[in-house]
Amino acid sequence: MTVEENLQQLGIILPEPPKGVGNYVTWVRTGNLIVTSGQLPWKDNLMLWPGRLGGEVNIEEGYWAARQAALNAIAQLKAATGDLEKILRIVRLEGFVHCASGFRDQAKVLDGASDLLVSVFGDRGKHTRLALGISDMPLNSCVQLGLWAEVSG
Amino acid sequence: MTVEENLQQLGIILPEPPKGVGNYVTWVRTGNLIVTSGQLPWKDNLMLWPGRLGGEVNIEEGYWAARQAALNAIAQLKAATGDLEKILRIVRLEGFVHCASGFRDQAKVLDGASDLLVSVFGDRGKHTRLALGISDMPLNSCVQLGLWAEVSG
Amino acid sequence: MTVEENLQQLGIILPEPPKGVGNYVTWVRTGNLIVTSGQLPWKDNLMLWPGRLGGEVNIEEGYWAARQAALNAIAQLKAATGDLEKILRIVRLEGFVHCASGFRDQAKVLDGASDLLVSVFGDRGKHTRLALGISDMPLNSCVQLGLWAEVSG
Numbered sequence: 001m002t003v004e005e006n007l008q009q010l011g012i013i014l015p016e017p018p019k020g021v022g023n024y025v026t027w028v029r030t031g032n033l034i035v036t037s038g039q040l041p042w043k044d045n046l047m048l049w050p051g052r053l054g055g056e057v058n059i060e061e062g063y064w065a066a067r068q069a070a071l072n073a074i075a076q077l078k079a080a081t082g083d084l085e086k087i088l089r090i091v092r093l094e095g096f097v098h099c100a101s102g103f104r105d106q107a108k109v110l111d112g113a114s115d116l117l118v119s120v121f122g123d124r125g126k127h128t129r130l131a132l133g134i135s136d137m138p139l140n141s142c143v144q145l146g147l148w149a150e151v152s153g
Numbered sequence: 154m155t156v157e158e159n160l161q162q163l164g165i166i167l168p169e170p171p172k173g174v175g176n177y178v179t180w181v182r183t184g185n186l187i188v189t190s191g192q193l194p195w196k197d198n199l200m201l202w203p204g205r206l207g208g209e210v211n212i213e214e215g216y217w218a219a220r221q222a223a224l225n226a227i228a229q230l231k232a233a234t235g236d237l238e239k240i241l242r243i244v245r246l247e248g249f250v251h252c253a254s255g256f257r258d259q260a261k262v263l264d265g266a267s268d269l270l271v272s273v274f275g276d277r278g279k280h281t282r283l284a285l286g287i288s289d290m291p292l293n294s295c296v297q298l299g300l301w302a303e304v305s306g
Numbered sequence: 307m308t309v310e311e312n313l314q315q316l317g318i319i320l321p322e323p324p325k326g327v328g329n330y331v332t333w334v335r336t337g338n339l340i341v342t343s344g345q346l347p348w349k350d351n352l353m354l355w356p357g358r359l360g361g362e363v364n365i366e367e368g369y370w371a372a373r374q375a376a377l378n379a380i381a382q383l384k385a386a387t388g389d390l391e392k393i394l395r396i397v398r399l400e401g402f403v404h405c406a407s408g409f410r411d412q413a414k415v416l417d418g419a420s421d422l423l424v425s426v427f428g429d430r431g432k433h434t435r436l437a438l439g440i441s442d443m444p445l446n447s448c449v450q451l452g453l454w455a456e457v458s459g
Binding site for chain 2: 020021022023024025026027028030031035036037038094096134135136137138139140144146
């Protein structure tokens with residue numbers, strides 16, 4: 001199965017890659033690595049579930065927000081490569097979860113991103129991960145993800 | 154314009170690259186990548202505006218602190234390369250902002266670093282960025298930056 | 307001295323590399339880089355000193371927890387390479403310390419990891435470092451470490 005076939009089977013149409021909110025670009029390629037800027041759960045110019053996990057946002061909402069942010073990250077990879085088949089490996093997911101004090105289920109939230117990456121890229125989607133709870137997030141986003149991928153020549 | 158000409162035009166004299174505050178080094182080169190340790194807003198051995206954004210430190214102060222930390226990061230790149238013309242691309246800025254609860258303008262603070270990188274390196278300075286709010290920072294610094302750069306052979 | 311000789315002299319027997327706690331893998335190799343997932347202070351399936359620095363956990367305990375997490379990171383490098391002599395350089399330690407508000411000694415805690423890396427790898431263990439205070443950590447762990455290493459052909 002190709003990545004595009006996986007997307008189709010999952011019923012996913014990739015969004016436009018979101019623009020940044022400051023003086024930076026949304027991806028850079030260096031050698032065979034692509035790195036994205038921090039991705040937020042934008043969907044059609046709205047941010048999904050702003051707020052804190054363990055506060056206004058529950059785990060299921062956080063899971064879907066993380067999935068949406070990962071979808072935006074995949075859209076950045078598509079913009080960077082033109083063809084997602086060129087992605088050899090998702091190297092690393094950096095997951096930051098906006099939390100109320102005492103929240104401990106960052107892993108369950110970030111699985112929303114990780115599950116999507118594995119569904120879309122198969123074995124090539126098996127990535128390393130950081131999972132951290134952050135007290136304050138730009139624009140009150142409930143998650144922020146950074147993604148590193150290896151790309152073919 | 155070369156990087157050194159840009160620095161001159163901006164009236165910038167690069168500082169000495171600050172030393173670390175633990176058992177680590179301030180930069181490493183691996184392949185064509187240079188990565189710096191976390192840079193703080195040291196200026197002449199004083200730390201600019203210690204404290205939290207949204208608390209003792211306002212956005213304008215945070216902007217200038219981020220600019221100073223970026224200047225220190227550029228000084229690390231100079232130490233690593235001997236010649237800033239060898240920097241092909243600023244790949245990534247990792248920006249951590251020390252925040253009081255509820256602060257949401259991490260992007261405005263970190264633009265102090267991003268604006269400087271683009272002014273100094275031009276198109277080669279266009280970087281990806283993470284922007285995160287951190288509750289507690291070593292030495293009460295208001296910002297900490299990590300920088301990745303691609304360097305020529 | 308080889309790395310294995312250093313380990314022996316330090317009286318260290320490498321643990322099994324801990325498994326992750328979500329849908330991700332514990333290390334990836336891309337080119338000559340290995341990156342680990344976030345490492346926690348697991349020891350024999352128990353987590354050392356859960357809680358916050360500046361709260362339930364004191365600096366000395368945090369130091370030893372950071373050392374244990376670094377030991378687990380080295381175990382991941384061993385799994386990735388089969389032979390730690392293939393590690394040319396520890397490139398980067400990303401250190402996140404779980405803190406009560408106002409804790410400022412992240413560097414002293416993370417030296418537990420940094421000191422071990424330098425003891426085990428010698429000059430090849432001299433790394434860059436990020437040191438950040440995090441308000442909420444998965445599973446209430448007191449530290450989380452990410453490690454990047456350069457490996458030979």
